[in-house]
Structure formats: C-alpha cells, structure tokens
Amino acid sequence: MTTESVSVTIDGLSVSVPKGTSIIEAAKHAGVLVPHYCYHPSLPSPAVCRMCLVEIEKFPKLVPACVTPIVEGQVIHVHSPAAIKAREGVLEFLLINHPLDCPVCDQAGECELQDFVFQEGQAASRYGDYPKRYNPVEDFGPDILYVANRCILCTRCVRFMDHVAEEPVLNVSERGDRAYIGIDPSATLDHEWAGNVVDLCPVGSLVSKDFLHKARAWDLDKHASICPGCTQGCNITVDTRDDVVVRLRPRANLEVNRHFICDTGRRDYRWMNRGDRVDAPVVADAAGRRTVAWPAALTHVAETVANASGSVVVLSGGRASVESIGWVLRLVDGANATAAMHVPLGEERAIGAVPNLALRRERAANLAGAEMLGMTADWATAVHAASSAAVVIVLDAELTDDEAAAVARAKSVLHFATVADPRLGASAILPITTMVEEQGVYVNRDGRAQRFLPAKPAPGMAWPAWRIAAEAWALGAEGREAPGTASAAFTALEPFAGLTHRDLGFTGRVVAGAGVSA
Amino acid sequence: MGYPHPIHPKETPLLSEYFGDVAARSYDGWVARGGYVALKQALAMTPEAIVDVVKASGLRGRGGAGFPTGLKWSFMPKDDGKPHYLCCNADESEPGTFKDREILRWTPHALIEGCAIAALAIRAETTYVFIRGEYTEPCTIFEAAVREAYAAGVIGENAMGSGKRIDVVVHRGAGAYICGEETALMNAIEGKRGNPRIKPPFPAVSGLFGQPTTINNVETLAAVPPIIVKGGAWYAGLSLSSPKSTGTKLISVCGHVQRPGTYEITMGLPMQELIFDLCGGMRPGRTLKAVIPGGSSVPIMTPEEVAACATDYEGIAAQGSLLGSGGMIVMDDTTDMVYQIMRLARFYAHESCAQCTNCREGTAWTTRILERILRGQGKMADLDLLLSLADNMTGKTICVLSDSCATPVVSGIAKFRGEFEAYITGARAPAMAEV
Numbered sequence: 001m002t003t004e005s006v007s008v009t010i011d012g013l014s015v016s017v018p019k020g021t022s023i024i025e026a027a028k029h030a031g032v033l034v035p036h037y038c039y040h041p042s043l044p045s046p047a048v049c050r051m052c053l054v055e056i057e058k059f060p061k062l063v064p065a066c067v068t069p070i071v072e073g074q075v076i077h078v079h080s081p082a083a084i085k086a087r088e089g090v091l092e093f094l095l096i097n098h099p100l101d102c103p104v105c106d107q108a109g110e111c112e113l114q115d116f117v118f119q120e121g122q123a124a125s126r127y128g129d130y131p132k133r134y135n136p137v138e139d140f141g142p143d144i145l146y147v148a149n150r151c152i153l154c155t156r157c158v159r160f161m162d163h164v165a166e167e168p169v170l171n172v173s174e175r176g177d178r179a180y181i182g183i184d185p186s187a188t189l190d191h192e193w194a195g196n197v198v199d200l201c202p203v204g205s206l207v208s209k210d211f212l213h214k215a216r217a218w219d220l221d222k223h224a225s226i227c228p229g230c231t232q233g234c235n236i237t238v239d240t241r242d243d244v245v246v247r248l249r250p251r252a253n254l255e256v257n258r259h260f261i262c263d264t265g266r267r268d269y270r271w272m273n274r275g276d277r278v279d280a281p282v283v284a285d286a287a288g289r290r291t292v293a294w295p296a297a298l299t300h301v302a303e304t305v306a307n308a309s310g311s312v313v314v315l316s317g318g319r320a321s322v323e324s325i326g327w328v329l330r331l332v333d334g335a336n337a338t339a340a341m342h343v344p345l346g347e348e349r350a351i352g353a354v355p356n357l358a359l360r361r362e363r364a365a366n367l368a369g370a371e372m373l374g375m376t377a378d379w380a381t382a383v384h385a386a387s388s389a390a391v392v393i394v395l396d397a398e399l400t401d402d403e404a405a406a407v408a409r410a411k412s413v414l415h416f417a418t419v420a421d422p423r424l425g426a427s428a429i430l431p432i433t434t435m436v437e438e439q440g441v442y443v444n445r446d447g448r449a450q451r452f453l454p455a456k457p458a459p460g461m462a463w464p465a466w467r468i469a470a471e472a473w474a475l476g477a478e479g480r481e482a483p484g485t486a487s488a489a490f491t492a493l494e495p496f497a498g499l500t501h502r503d504l505g506f507t508g509r510v511v512a513g514a515g516v517s518a
Numbered sequence: 519m520g521y522p523h524p525i526h527p528k529e530t531p532l533l534s535e536y537f538g539d540v541a542a543r544s545y546d547g548w549v550a551r552g553g554y555v556a557l558k559q560a561l562a563m564t565p566e567a568i569v570d571v572v573k574a575s576g577l578r579g580r581g582g583a584g585f586p587t588g589l590k591w592s593f594m595p596k597d598d599g600k601p602h603y604l605c606c607n608a609d610e611s612e613p614g615t616f617k618d619r620e621i622l623r624w625t626p627h628a629l630i631e632g633c634a635i636a637a638l639a640i641r642a643e644t645t646y647v648f649i650r651g652e653y654t655e656p657c658t659i660f661e662a663a664v665r666e667a668y669a670a671g672v673i674g675e676n677a678m679g680s681g682k683r684i685d686v687v688v689h690r691g692a693g694a695y696i697c698g699e700e701t702a703l704m705n706a707i708e709g710k711r712g713n714p715r716i717k718p719p720f721p722a723v724s725g726l727f728g729q730p731t732t733i734n735n736v737e738t739l740a741a742v743p744p745i746i747v748k749g750g751a752w753y754a755g756l757s758l759s760s761p762k763s764t765g766t767k768l769i770s771v772c773g774h775v776q777r778p779g780t781y782e783i784t785m786g787l788p789m790q791e792l793i794f795d796l797c798g799g800m801r802p803g804r805t806l807k808a809v810i811p812g813g814s815s816v817p818i819m820t821p822e823e824v825a826a827c828a829t830d831y832e833g834i835a836a837q838g839s840l841l842g843s844g845g846m847i848v849m850d851d852t853t854d855m856v857y858q859i860m861r862l863a864r865f866y867a868h869e870s871c872a873q874c875t876n877c878r879e880g881t882a883w884t885t886r887i888l889e890r891i892l893r894g895q896g897k898m899a900d901l902d903l904l905l906s907l908a909d910n911m912t913g914k915t916i917c918v919l920s921d922s923c924a925t926p927v928v929s930g931i932a933k934f935r936g937e938f939e940a941y942i943t944g945a946r947a948p949a950m951a952e953v
Contacts, residue, residue: 047716048873050914061913089910093879126903132888153872172872175694175884179872220519284851 008074022307023065024052029397034078035087035116037094038154039204042258042354044163046401049154050090051116052367054462055080062086089366091121097177099149107204109217109378113152141189143209143263144198148180151205152266157197166352167191170453181205189400192349192359192466195263200247210249210267213239213265223455224251224506226442228319228435230263230360231367233444235507238259238269238436238455245436245455253507258449260351271434272456278417278431279460285427294461294471300428301468302475304412305332310390314339315364315407316375317397318364323486324432324465325366326373328395328416331469331476334374338389340382341370360445365435369443372495372512378512382424386410389498395465397431416465433461438464439486439501443511452507454500521624523779526796530756532549533740537624545666548627554670554672556743560635560789561680568639571744574750576757576764581607581698581735582813582843583833584831587742593722594640595730601640603726605707605733606633606733607684607847608649608660609691609698615845618736620780622649625740630808632739634684635675635746640732640781644685648703651693661688695869698770699917700733702871704759713871714917727766737768759786763830766842771797774804784933785830792829793848804850812842814862815922818855836927854942855934857949859926860888866923880911884927891941894948901931901938909922 006017008026015030016407024034025041035051045066053062055074062083070076094113102108135148155172158181162168169189173182183189189197198208220239227234227248234257239247248269250261281297283290292300305312312332316325318341329339343364350358364370367377376382381400386392387406394407395416401447404423408411418434435442436456443449466489470482483489487501497512503509521538525531542551560568571686573588589625594602606629608797610618621629631712633645649657659761664686667673679859689707691697697706705727725731744766747754754764761787769792770780776798783792793806800806806821811829816839819827823837834841849858867881884907887900908924915921931938 012833045692046873047916050873050875053914064716086914089914090875093875093883093910096883126906127883130883143799152875175872176867176870177872177878375880390683 004056006072008070008072008076010076017070020069023054023063023068025076027054027065027076028069028257034065034378035120037112038156040134040156040200040259041419042164042260043156043159043200044207045157046159049152051087053083053086053090054078055083070088087116087120088122092126095121095125096127096130097149098152099132101150104211104213105147105204106207107150107201111204111422112202116439124205133177138183140183140204140206141194142295143195143267143281145209145212146183146191147205147207151181151182152157152203153179154202156200156202160197160200161189161194163314164196164351164353165191165193166262167194167334169199173191186277190263192262193260193351195266196250196260197434199259205472211247215239215246220246222456223436223453224239225407225436225452225455226365226450227261227265228365228442229262229268229363231357231362231445232257232360233442233448233450233508234265234267234364235450236262238272240456243269243456245269251506252447255447255507256444256450257357258354260354260357262349262351264346264349264359272436274419277420277459277462278420278512279462280431282420282429283427283462285359285475294463297428297430298468298472298475300516301331301430301472304391304414305472307391308412310411311385311388312337312400313389313392313410314375314378314395315382315386315387315392315397315399316341316395318343318366319435319464320370320395321365321435321438321452321486322364322369322373322443322493322496323440323489324395325375325468327368327473328393329373329375331473332391332393338382338385339375340379341375341377342379343367343377356446362445365444368447369441369449370510372443373493382485383407394421394426397435399423416468418462424497430465430468430469431460432465433458433462437462440464440466441490441496441501444508447510448508449496449504449511451506452503521620521779522659522778526781528787528791528796529596529782530681530784531782532744532756533737533768534626534780537780539624539876542625543623543627543663545627545670545672549627551748551897553627553743554631554678554867555810556709556746557631557634558672558678560638560746561678561682563638563888564640565639567851568746571750572639572745572821575745575753576750576762577738577741577745577753578763578831579735580737580741580844581610582612582815582840583610587638587734587738588724588732591636591639591721591732594641594732595722596641598634599728600638600729601644601727603729603731603930604633604637604640604642604645604821605700605703605721605726605731606645606739607698607700607733608647608653608656608736609701609703610653610728610736610843611650611695611698612815612843612845614772614810614864615770615813615843616772616846617770617780617844619653619656620768620770621740622653624662627658627667628740628743629660629736630663630667630673630686631744631848633686634677635742636732636734636739637684638682638890640730641904643683644687644931646707647685648689648690648691648697648707648728650698651691657690664688678802681813690801694871695865696871696919699919701891702917703733704731705744711871713873716916741765757785757830759828759830760832763841766839767829769829769844771846771848773848774853775848776817778803782831785831786828786833789824789827789829789834792846793824799850800850807849807853808849808855810839810849810926812845813845814865815918815925816842818933820933854949855930856888856892857935859930860892862926863888863923864884866919869921870923874915876911877915877923880920881923883907884923888927888949891938892948892950894941894944896938896942898939900942901935905931
C-alpha cells in the first residue's frame with residue numbers, strides 16, 4: 001500500500017488520509033458520520049442501500065461514499081441540501097414496507113434505521129394505506145431468526161456468509177420489492193461464526209433466539225471485555241441488565257477479531273451469572289471450619305504458605321488474569337513451585353476469509369500470559385505433583401474427580417474459588433471474582449496484552465485473586481506493600497514492567513513473541 | 519425482401535435486406551449473398567486499422583446509449599497480457615423493442631461475422647453472445663449458424679486459415695430484463711445473480727471474469743461487416759440530418775400503426791414519414807396521440823414533437839426524448855395514457871433487481887399509486903407525490919432501471935396531466951376494479 005496521502009474537505013473540515021481511502025472512511029477521520037446501511041468496514045461494499053450518497057463539488061451526480069475513493073482537493077458535502085434530500089428519499093423508501101414494530105423489536109434502541117430516521121427522516125409517511133409486504137418469520141439456524149418484514153436488503157448477511165465465513169448459504173431471493181433474504185433449503189445457518197450476521201444486521205431482521213425479548217437495548221449496560229473462551233482473545237462487549245449478563249457481542253479490533261466473534265464464545269456467558277458463588281472466606285483448621293473476615297483468611301494463607309514443608313503446586317483455570325497468576329506465583333515464590341494452567345482442548349474453527357482468526361484449539365484465554373509468568377500447560381504433571389505437595393493452590397480450576405482426589409491428598413489446599421468444591425478438603429476457601437467482575441489483562445496467542453473491565457459487581461466479599469495473593473504476600477515479610485489497584489498489580493509484574501492498564505488502551509498492545517499484528 | 523412487409527422505398531435495407539429470406543440463414547446462403555468477405559478482409563488488418571475504419575464510420579451503439587463504437591473499442595488496453603472478451607448483448611428485453619430478434623433469426627451469420635471482426639479489433643478470442651431467454655426461435659437459429667460457421671472454419675481455432683482463434687459462445691438468458699444491463703449481463707454469464715455492478719471499474723478495465731471486456735449490441739455488431747467492406751466514409755455518408763448520427767437504424771414499430779414491424783431507415787428520416795409512410799399511419803378515423811420512440815425507458819413524445827422530429831440521436835434529443843434502442847411504441851387517440859404508464863411502471867417494478875433501495879421500493883410504490891388512480895381512488899396530491907418519487911429515483915442508483923421507470927411517469931404527467939386528473943376527479947370512470 002502506498003503511504004501517499006490525499007487532502008480533501010468534508011463538510012468544511014480538512015482531512016488528510018492515505019490515497020485510495022473511500023469518502024466514508026475519510027469522513028470518519030474528519031469526525032463526520034456518513035449515514036449508511038450496506039457498507040461495513042469488514043465486508044466488500046456493494047453500494048446498494050444508496051444512503052451514503054454525498055455531494056462532491058463540480059460532480060454532476062451524488063456519489064456513493066462507500067465505494068468512491070477520494071481525490072486530492074475534492075470538496076465533499078455530506079450535509080448539503082441535495083445529500084440530505086437524497087437520504088430523506090432513501091429513508092422514506094426503506095420505511096414504506098417496514099412494519100414499524102419497534103415496540104416489540106429486539107433491535108429498537110440500537111437500530112440504525114431508527115437512528116437515521118430520527119435524525120433525518122420525514123415526520124409523516126406519504127405511503128398511505130397500502131398493504132405492506134409480508135413474509136413470515138423464518139428459522140435460519142440454531143440461534144438465528146429472520147424477520148423478513150423488517151429487512152432492508154442491505155445484504156450484509158449475504159456478503160458475510162459469502163466472503164467472510166465462505167459458506168455461501170444465504171442469497172437475495174426474488175426481485176423488486178418482493179425480494180427477501182433466502183437460505184439454501186438444504187442448509188441451516190449453523191456455521192461456527194454465523195452468529196455475526198445478527199450483529200451485522202443494521203435493523204431487527206436477523207435476531208438471536210437466545211437474546212430474543214430478553215432486554216431492551218436502552219436498559220443494557222455495556223462493558224469492554226475480552227472473550228475468555230480461547231487463546232484468540234477476541235474483543236467483546238459484555239451487555240448486562242441489572243447486573244445480569246444477557247449477551248456477549250464482538251467489539252471491533254482490526255488486529256485481533258475485526259468485527260467478529262465465534263458462536264462458541266458468544267454462547268458461553270451463563271457461568272457469569274451463577275447463583276451458587278462463594279461469597280465469604282472460609283477457613284478450616286484446628287479451631288474448626290468457619291466463615292471468617294478477610295484479615296483472618298489472609299493470615300491463614302500467609303501462614304500456610306510460610307509453613308509449607310515441601311513442594312508447592314499451583315493449579316489454575318484458564319480464565320485467570322495475568323495479575324492473579326502473577327501474584328499467586330509471587331506469593332508462593334513461583335521459582336520453586338510447580339504451576340500449570342488447565343487448557344481444555346477443542347476443535348479449531350477458522351472463520352474463512354479473515355487471516356489469523358479462529359476459535360482456537362486451546363480453550364483458555366490467558367495461556368500465553370500464564371506462560372510468560374512461568375506457568376506451563378503441563379496439567380497432568382502438576383496434578384500428579386499436587387498429590388504429594390505441601391501446599392496446593394487451586395485458582396478457580398475445574399477438576400475431574402480423579403484430579404480432585406489427587407489434590408485432596410496434599411497436606412494443605414488453598415482454594416481460590418468462585419464455587420466451593422468439597423472434594424478438595426481445602427483449608428481455606430477464598431472467594432474470588434470472575435473476569436467479568438474484575439479488571440485485568442489477558443495475553444493472547446500473538447502476545448497481545450488486552451484489558452478487560454468489570455461488567456458486574458462481585459458477590460459478597462469476593463476479591464480478585466491477585467488481591468488476596470498480594471495481601472497475603474505482604475504479610476509474609478516486613479516492608480512489603482500490596483498493590484492497591486489492578487493496574488498497579490499489572491505494572492509490578494516483571495514481563496509487563498512499566499506498562500499500565502491505561503497504556504494498553506482498548507485494543508491492547510503486543511508485549512511478547514512474534515506478534516503477527518504488531 | 520423485408521419481413522413481414524416488402525421493403526418500402528424510403529427504407530435503406532443494409533441489415534434488413536435479407537429479412538424474410540430463409541436461404542440467408544445458412545452458411546452457404548450467406549456466403550452467396552456476400553457474407554464473410556468482410557471477415558476475410560479484417561483478418562488481414564491490424565486491430566488499430568479495424569478500429570480506425572469503425573471510428574471513421576461514425577457508428578454509434580445501437581443498444582440505447584449511442585456511444586461511439588470505435589471509441590469504445592479503443593478503450594481496450596493493449597499488450598496487457600490478459601485475456602480480452604467481447605460480449606454481444608442480445609438480451610433484447612426493452613418493451614417495444616424487437617429489432618435484434620430479426621437479425622438473430624434471419625441473418626445470424628451477419629452477427630457472427632460482426633462478432634468476429636469486433637473480437638479481432640479488441641484482441642479478444644472469445645465472444646459471448648447473451649441471448650434473451652424468451653428468444654427460443656432466434657436462439658435455435660443462431661446456434662445452428664454458429665455450428666455451421668465452426669464447421670466451415672470461418673471461426674474456431676484457425677479462423678479462415680488465418681491462424682487466429684475466434685470463438686463464439688452462446689449464453690441463453692433466463693428471462694430477466696435487468697440482464698440486458700451490460701454489467702448485469704456479465705454477472706449472469708459468470709453464473710451470478712444478474713445484478714448490475716458499480717462503475718467504475720468500467721468493462722474495458724474489468725468486465726467479464728474481471729478481464730478487459732467490450733460489450734456491443736447485436737445491431738451494432740451486425741453493422742460492422744458492411745462498414746469494413748465499403749469503408750467508414752461510405753457509412754458516415756449515410757445520414758439525412760446530423761453528421762453525428764450516421765448509417766442506418768433498425769426501428770421496430772409497434773402499437774397503433776397500420777403496418778407494425780421492423781424498418782431500417784437512414785439516420786435522420788423524419789419521424790412523421792416513418793410513422794405515416796412506412797408504417798401506414800393510424801387506423802382509419804384515428805389520430806396520433808403519443809409516441810415512445812426508443813424503448814419504454816425514454817420520455818413520451820406528443821404529435822407536435824413527432825412532426826418536428828428527425829429520427830436520429832440528435833433529432834429526437836432535440837424534441838426532449840431519446841432514440842434509445844429504436845423500439846418505437848405508437849399510440850393513437852384511443853389510448854389510455856394513465857393505464858399505459860401504469861403498465862410500464864409495473865414492468866419496471868417487476869424487473870427491478872432489488873439491489874438499490876430507490877429502485878426496489880420506488881418502482882413498486884409508483885405502480886401502486888398509478889393503480890390507485892386508475893381505480894378512481896387517487897388524490898390530486900398523488901401527482902406531486904409521483905413526481906417527487908420520480909426525482910428520488912432518478913440519478914441515484916447503480917443502473918438506470920429506476921430512472922427508466924421514472925421517465926415515462928414524469929413525461930406522462932407533464933404532457934397528459936388532464937387524463938390523470940380525469941381519473942382523480944371522477945370525470946372518467948375507473949379503468950381498474952376497486953379493491
């Protein structure tokens with residue numbers, strides 16, 4: 001690609017962008033939104049919705065901003081009377097067959113048709129009392145319904161399946177105003193990445209059965225996060241309603257997942273809402289088993305670690321943050337501990353046309369981070385070591401009965417737990433937050449450190465694991481001070497020295513390895 | 519010879535000379551009538567020389583746009599190392615147009631020869647002839663002619679012993695009007711849905727299969743062989759009015775004339791003579807009311823405009839319409855203009871490919887309003903609404919189907935407003951059942 005830049009004026013704002021940039025992208029740089037439906041930065045542009053028509057001075061006709069590259073010196077008007085009138089016309093055309101069922105539509109509140117009509121549409125319809133086009137709702141696949149009546153035929157879904165997922169099962173069927181999105185009668189929309197068509201749909205035409213009628217968009221709180229499902233580290237938004245996670249959606253990161261997430265990741269949120277969480281520290285020692293306040297629990301942890309006569313083993317689940325892993329290892333003097341992360345394996349499911357994007361075999365978000373901090377993925381060895389260890393720390397790992405039995409044979413077990421596990425015979429159960437209740441960092445398979453933010457409050461007295469470990473560590477010797485924030489906990493870890501959470505921004509930063517996307 | 523009428527003295531039978539002559543369909547018959555002399559000549563010429571002759575002839579595209587053919591050919595890149603393609607647009611689907619059909623069914627070898635010469639001119643080896651799906655008989659005849667031409671060795675891997683490869687592939691359409699749009703036609707040949715493509719890139723840069731492509735109408739290509747034989751200057755001399763409109767033009771006349779049919783005129787013949795002399799004028803006791811001169815997509819003309827009109831690109835444009843494809847629809851005083859315009863709009867609504875919002879929704883809405891007016895349920899405000907919709911449908915879409923729907927509505931309301939108002943006020947009884 002050439003680095004030559006071109007300067008244009010868009011709605012009176014000068015902007016300089018690389019040669020070949022489309023008007024619509026150049027306008028973004030100038031801070032001007034060109035209303036659009038069919039255009040999507042991760043899909044080829046067909047220029048069919050005709051919403052993005054803009055005026056270029058000295059041009060005889062309006063041009064589609066999505067497919068027209070800028071030319072040096074052009075003076076472009078997005079909000080000239082002619083362009084506004086053209087959009088008004090398109091919006092009117094889009095609405096004549098639209099059911100206007102916003103009150104029962106899932107998309108309401110995050111609908112681009114609503115938004116642009118509100119912004120620039122006509123107040124009243126000139127369509128009159130003609131019947132509107134009617135097609136029944138169709139079941140496209142395991143999680144996707146097609147509400148044809150709301151469809152504006154932008155074809156984003158068709159292009160996604162054709163050119164991104166590369167499983168062309170959707171098409172535009174029929175012609176004229178009878179047209180609708182058709183599906184291969186022998187196929188269902190069950191591609192691993194098919195759920196993205198719901199996000200791509202600018203209106204409420206493709207809806208998720210899982211989310212159907214669950215919550216209104218305006219009642220949702222949205223939180224930037226990272227998918228904990230595999231080593232890809234897709235950026236996501238966690239949507240909560242009254243502190244209950246109701247939906248996971250992709251969050252754009254052109255270096256990692258563009259605008260997409262897989263359906264496995266999308267579906268896997270129910271654990272975030274578990275009601276059977278541990279919410280207070282429990283200590284079981286000579287004085288009996290009892291619920292305690294944090295100082296007593298921390299003292300117990302510090303003493304257990306200090307008095308360990310023998311080996312120490314750390315067994316971590318795949319969702320632990322680098323902060324938690326780093327500080328647990330510091331607590332137990334990681335150099336002398338056997339530490340492993342449990343990495344469930346699955347089938348790799350690539351998206352098709354996006355390089356370096358797949359649901360990865362290793363279904364643990366922070367494997368790379370764990371390895372940077374000295375942990376391995378050699379789970380079997382660590383579990384075996386646990387059976388004869390002096391102290392085993394279980395960091396929110398799910399264990400089989402055999403594994404639990406091995407752990408229970410250790411002299412002392414400290415369970416950093418979201419859910420209690422009586423099989424372990426732990427001397428301390430320490431309630432910890434999950435990744436949706438804390439701030440932290442995962443490092444993905446390309447060495448990109450990415451931050452996730454809390455999306456809901458922690459149950460009861462639960463703390464982030466790093467805080468428990470750090471506070472207990474501070475008790476171990478004079479002059480030690482535990483970090484006060486997750487960012488400070490991150491900065492204090494050797495592989496990330498000097499970096500704060502803020503430095504990672506919302507799209508992360510490559511901190512290790514041969515990152516393909518530096 | 520002419521078909522179905524004898525050649526009229528005011529006709530210039532260049533392409534239509536053998537219409538109706540069954541013997542001209544065969545290879546031998548065509549050779550006996552002077553066929554394939556032009557191709558032999560062209561095989562000995564350089565591509566540039568062929569383009570120059572056609573440029574000198576002033577030949578312009580007969581499909582509707584009227585773009586200079588030689589100039590179009592000259593847009594094809596040279597020495598780019600890519601395969602070039604020629605597409606022949608035989609998807610003649612514009613209501614009122616049936617001139618290419620006559621070439622396909624009476625003089626198929628004229629088209630094969632024209633394709634071969636054009637392919638040489640643009641350095642293409644393969645020509646795709648895209649024939650309208652409904653043209654069963656013309657397609658059968660043309661395919662037989664292609665087989666004969668291969669068998670005779672005039673086309674094929676060693677065309678007329680020249681060592682040059684010229685292939686002609688017949689692709690039958692599936693009946694969608696929009697596939698007559700040049701880029702939709704290319705998509706259809708590629709096996710894709712026949713949706714028009716965004717331009718640029720233009721076909722000369724990226725056309726069929728993404729390669730440099732030229733697309734020409736049947737009549738354009740059929741006119742090439744005589745130009746090669748007789749020279750560009752000769753063809754350029756065939757003009758009765760504007761020097762920018764040269765040669766002959768097939769006009770397919772239908773509607774309320776005594777002798778409908780396909781007529782070949784020298785460019786510039788007065789439209790009045792075409793309608794009243796060649797076609798025999800109106801039926802007894804009837805008077806001319808309106809003419810759509812160039813296929814259904816062009817503005818409607820009044821008798822006054824017809825009377826002042828020379829039938830060529832400039833002459834019709836001077837009267838506010840377009841020569842278009844040369845598909846002329848003549849309407850006498852019995853015609854219900856509102857109904858006719860509704861039928862045209864319904865056609866476009868049916869044929870819209872559904873890509874662009876304005877066309878998909880606008881053509882259907884326009885049709886519904888016109889139907890409402892015809893049912894006697896219209897309102898005066900509907901006329902302004904129709905014009906407003908027409909404005910929203912013009913110049914805002916990928917191809918011109920949307921514009922084509924708007925054009926007769928706009929010119930119809932401008933020139934026959936009283937008929938619309940008669941339905942709306944109730945002065946005229948509804949022409950369609952109420953719903």
